[in-house]
Amino acid sequence: MSFHDGEITVQTQAGVRDEAQRLCHVISSTIKPSAQEFLCTQQLAVASTVDVNGKVWASLLTGQPGFVQVLNEQNLQINVTLIHIDPVHHNLQNNNDIGLLVIDLTNRRRLRLNGKAEVNHENVKVQIQQAFFNCPKYIQVRHIEKTVTDSLGKTEAFIRDTLSDTNQLWIAQSDTFFIASYHPESGADASHRGGFPGFVQVVNSNKLVFPDYSGNNMFQTFGNLIVNPKAGLLFIDFAQGHTLQLTGKAKVIWDAERLSEFAGAQRLVEFDIEQVLKIRNACSLRWQFGEYSPVNPG
Incomplete structure (x- = not known):
């Protein structure tokens, strides 16, 4: 596997180009036995897709x-009935690029799978182009508490152009979110971000700023953002099963003076919000908080 120009640009600016190149071998074009074993027990995934x-x-x-x-080893099937108010189903009918992050919050394990999707109402089939595990950094431990399908309330969607006061409070208190990015040639990617509550700064109803901590140095997300600033964020209310999805544009900030405002930040991301989608009762799972990651800065 090789990196695209955007990834190489960020790796070079961060001074980790040689280290990243040595890690290239961890990215596989097949689903290896360790990944297959991991997937057979998982219940949570995040998908990155692109709308019309x-x-x-x-x-x-x-x-x-x-x-x-x-x-x-080349194909998987996601057996899920997609919520019609979530854009993922319609997006995949328009653009079959998909990025997947399958994450085990209890054991701090995560697997990224990127490829091409074929969608219908009962499942999504994905032909894999990239598969690789990421390190456990910044994952807060959470345990699946119970399945509450029988008592699941009505699914409702609320669409806005800006964050409400409630949305802003939700984000300001979050310790975890997920980011989706897209490269026109290399495809879609989904990634995890974590830190102590408050690590995402709400500037106003249209703008967020958040730090980028030391990671695997391959910079798939940032490499995509350098080429294509369009991105999506997902915040999950783990206790209630609600979701908050933001789509907009991301800008990578390297300014040392601004970095000093965030403990442990290697870079910052400014995220300008274009649309907000809140879904109540988006899933039937609930998670109980366990503990923060021991490597969270600050």
């Missing part, structure tokens, strides 16, 4: 253990 206007969205996918089913 080129906006990038991060969407929550959940199901029974193993709902992301491996068909063979």
Whole structure:
């Protein structure tokens, strides 16, 4: 596997180009046995997709253990009934690029899978182009508490152009979110971000700023953003099953003076919000908080 120009640009600016190149071997074009074993027990995934206007969205996918089913080393099937008010179904009919992050919050494990999707109402089939595990950094431990399908309330969607006061409070108190990015040639990607509550700064109803901490130095997300600033963010209310999806444009900030405002920040991201989608009762799973990551800065 090789990196695209955007990834190489960020790796070079960060001074980790040689280290990133040495890590290239961890990216596989097949689903290796360790990944297959991991997937058969998982219940939470985040999908990165692109709408007809080129906006990038991060969407929550959940199901029974193993709902992301491996068909063979090149193909998998996501057995999930997609919520019609989430853009993921319509997006994949328009653009079949998909990025997946399958994450185990209890054991701090995460697997990224990027490829091409074929969608219908009962499942999504994905032909894999990239598959690789990420490190456990900044993942807060959470345990799946119970499945509450029988008492799940009505799913409702609220669409806005700006963050409400309630949305802003939600984000300001969050310790976890997910980011979706897209490269026109290399495809879609979904990634995890974590820190102590408050690590995402709400500037106003249209702008967020958040730090980028030391990671795997491959810079798939940032490499995509350098080429295409359109991105999507997903915040999950783990206790209630609600989601908050933002789509907009991201700008990478390297200014040392601004970095000093955020403990542990290697870079910053300014995110300008173009659309907000809140979905109540987006999933039937609930999570109980366990503990913060021991490597969270600050």
